[in-house]
Amino acid sequence: MSINWHKGLLAAALIFGTLTSISAQTPVARHGALTTSDGYLLNKNGNIVQLRGMSFYWSRPDWPGYSYYNKATLDFLVDSWKCNMVRVAYAPGQGWDGVKAVIDAAIAKGIYVIIDWHSHTAQNEEQQSITFFKEQARTYKNTPNVIFEIFNEPITAGGASEDGTLDNALKTWGAIKGYMKNVTQAIRSEGANNLVIIGTPYYAQFVNVAAADQPKDNSGKPFSNVAYAFHFYAASHGAEAYYVKNGNGTGGMEAEYLKAGLGKVPVFVTEWGTTHSNGGRDGMNYIDGTNTNWWFNNYINGKYKLSWANWSVSSHETSSCFSGGTSASQSGQIVQNLLKATNVDEYEPEWKAGLAGPAADSTFTMPNTLPASSFNKYYGSVSAANVSFINRDNADVRNAKNKCINVTSLISETWNSYKINSTSATSKLVLRCLAKEGDGTVEVYVDNTKAGEVKIPKNTSWNSIITNISVSAGQHVLKFRYTYTTGSGYSIEWLELTNNPVNTERAVYQHRINNADPVISVRPAGFKVVFPYSHAFKAYSLIGANGRVVKSGSMNEHCSEMNFDDLPGGMWLLKLDNINGSKLFKTIVNGR
Numbered sequence: 001m002s003i004n005w006h007k008g009l010l011a012a013a014l015i016f017g018t019l020t021s022i023s024a025q026t027p028v029a030r031h032g033a034l035t036t037s038d039g040y041l042l043n044k045n046g047n048i049v050q051l052r053g054m055s056f057y058w059s060r061p062d063w064p065g066y067s068y069y070n071k072a073t074l075d076f077l078v079d080s081w082k083c084n085m086v087r088v089a090y091a092p093g094q095g096w097d098g099v100k101a102v103i104d105a106a107i108a109k110g111i112y113v114i115i116d117w118h119s120h121t122a123q124n125e126e127q128q129s130i131t132f133f134k135e136q137a138r139t140y141k142n143t144p145n146v147i148f149e150i151f152n153e154p155i156t157a158g159g160a161s162e163d164g165t166l167d168n169a170l171k172t173w174g175a176i177k178g179y180m181k182n183v184t185q186a187i188r189s190e191g192a193n194n195l196v197i198i199g200t201p202y203y204a205q206f207v208n209v210a211a212a213d214q215p216k217d218n219s220g221k222p223f224s225n226v227a228y229a230f231h232f233y234a235a236s237h238g239a240e241a242y243y244v245k246n247g248n249g250t251g252g253m254e255a256e257y258l259k260a261g262l263g264k265v266p267v268f269v270t271e272w273g274t275t276h277s278n279g280g281r282d283g284m285n286y287i288d289g290t291n292t293n294w295w296f297n298n299y300i301n302g303k304y305k306l307s308w309a310n311w312s313v314s315s316h317e318t319s320s321c322f323s324g325g326t327s328a329s330q331s332g333q334i335v336q337n338l339l340k341a342t343n344v345d346e347y348e349p350e351w352k353a354g355l356a357g358p359a360a361d362s363t364f365t366m367p368n369t370l371p372a373s374s375f376n377k378y379y380g381s382v383s384a385a386n387v388s389f390i391n392r393d394n395a396d397v398r399n400a401k402n403k404c405i406n407v408t409s410l411i412s413e414t415w416n417s418y419k420i421n422s423t424s425a426t427s428k429l430v431l432r433c434l435a436k437e438g439d440g441t442v443e444v445y446v447d448n449t450k451a452g453e454v455k456i457p458k459n460t461s462w463n464s465i466i467t468n469i470s471v472s473a474g475q476h477v478l479k480f481r482y483t484y485t486t487g488s489g490y491s492i493e494w495l496e497l498t499n500n501p502v503n504t505e506r507a508v509y510q511h512r513i514n515n516a517d518p519v520i521s522v523r524p525a526g527f528k529v530v531f532p533y534s535h536a537f538k539a540y541s542l543i544g545a546n547g548r549v550v551k552s553g554s555m556n557e558h559c560s561e562m563n564f565d566d567l568p569g570g571m572w573l574l575k576l577d578n579i580n581g582s583k584l585f586k587t588i589v590n591g592r
Helices: 027-031 071-079 096-109 126-140 166-189 207-211 242-246 254-261 289-300 330-340 510-514
Strands: 035-037 040-042 052-058 085-090 112-117 146-149 196-198 226-233 267-273 307-313 364-366 368-371 377-379 382-386 403-407 414-422 426-434 440-446 449-456 463-471 474-483 490-498 507-509 519-523 526-530 539-543 549-554 561-564 570-578 581-589
Touching (some): 052 330, 085 096, 085 307, 112 126, 166 196, 166 207, 207 226, 207 254, 254 289, 289 330, 377 382, 382 414, 526 581
Parallel strands (some): 052 085, 085 112, 112 146, 146 196, 196 226, 226 267, 267 307, 364 414, 463 507
Antiparallel strands (some): 035 040, 377 414, 403 490, 414 474, 519 526, 526 561
């Protein structure tokens, strides 16, 4: 919390997806090492995780709140308040013994703990901060409980005025962004991939500014496994905050700053309060439960399920969670209710759970032909559509009724699925496809187990592509995941599970495509390999006559040729791997 008590905003979100029940395991045992993807914080299962807990007060021994820095308080917050995370507000160089006691207790209790460099001027403490976080990284790089927050609340820097405007937030970010990069890089240099939380301008409110100009690692790419801090105080921040409407508040735009950053980067609300941003001092002691609920309903528990820590574990101000000892204060009672509102902290993300498709919960009997547009669930850039008049299938429309699905490359994670009930086992999958403007690969899954792939080559007319895909009798979920889609994509009219496909004049047997051999051309001191348009090779190895592998690597169907040069004369073997096994090709090379 700011020493002049000015604060930022809180965030929330309701994620599309299926809730996952909580077991008796500790939070860290259930969720493991945390990672980030797009705008989400994920656990070891690839599901969204929401951490909820308390932030301790400044760790200065001469300030109120330090007396709570002990194992007994931590155990009470976990056992009685149901926190799955706490934050230690380390005032640089002060109160480390208490901070370490809480960190150790949190790890022993199996919850997450944020080590926060609790400063407003960390850009002036860069070398001290780097030394500190390098040491913590070495200590905790194999401890999934530990999260690093490298700059509590930047206020202003670089000559910016402290007026809370966007222009000055941009100026501040320009001055502190280098610090964020250097400290994060220092942590990564120690081999620590722990979650790092990056502070944002003006009391951690302008997350949108940082999201639009993210610090990059030494390779020039945005850092992986980082989140961005956002802070709010319910009586001060947001258009309906008590002090915004009654004076002594802010401009009320904090929710807009948050909204502009959500989805672009993961956001972690490392500090929020029920009161004025000054903690309820100077007579501004209104506790805004109504606006607290607004923040939670609209942001915290919304799509992104934002993790949060309430300020603070102390008993000396209105925003304190205790009123003396460990009795809940008025503010603490609100927070306690939020912590105990649900024991669910894991949510299946939309890209895994999917959205409802045209077929809803229908189940389709197989062996049979099924219109591709009758899918149960989907995610990404796949959609049901009518086949245009000019592209209608005049050879083998089956029961598709001139409907199809269109697959494009707009969203990288794209799939759809079908609930089926097979009365007998089948060995072949047939897809009826039109790919005038693009091509790609369809990964086929039966009950989440990959059963094979279908290559969709470019063509100017509808083709039936037959692939060896085995599906046993019984109820299954057949899922198509679309990868390597090029151009404007392609269309699928119908699919069939069968043992005896009906050959139309445009049927293409997929195994002939997958098993096509490359052409090898020998040249002085080497050879060139040219691959057919549609191949299924995933890896290669170049092997000398003595059996030693000289070179190897991965590849995909878009690899059209390889060149091997500067080779000694003699026999060489090229091993190519695909999902069905390996093939060996022998060639003789003239010496260098």
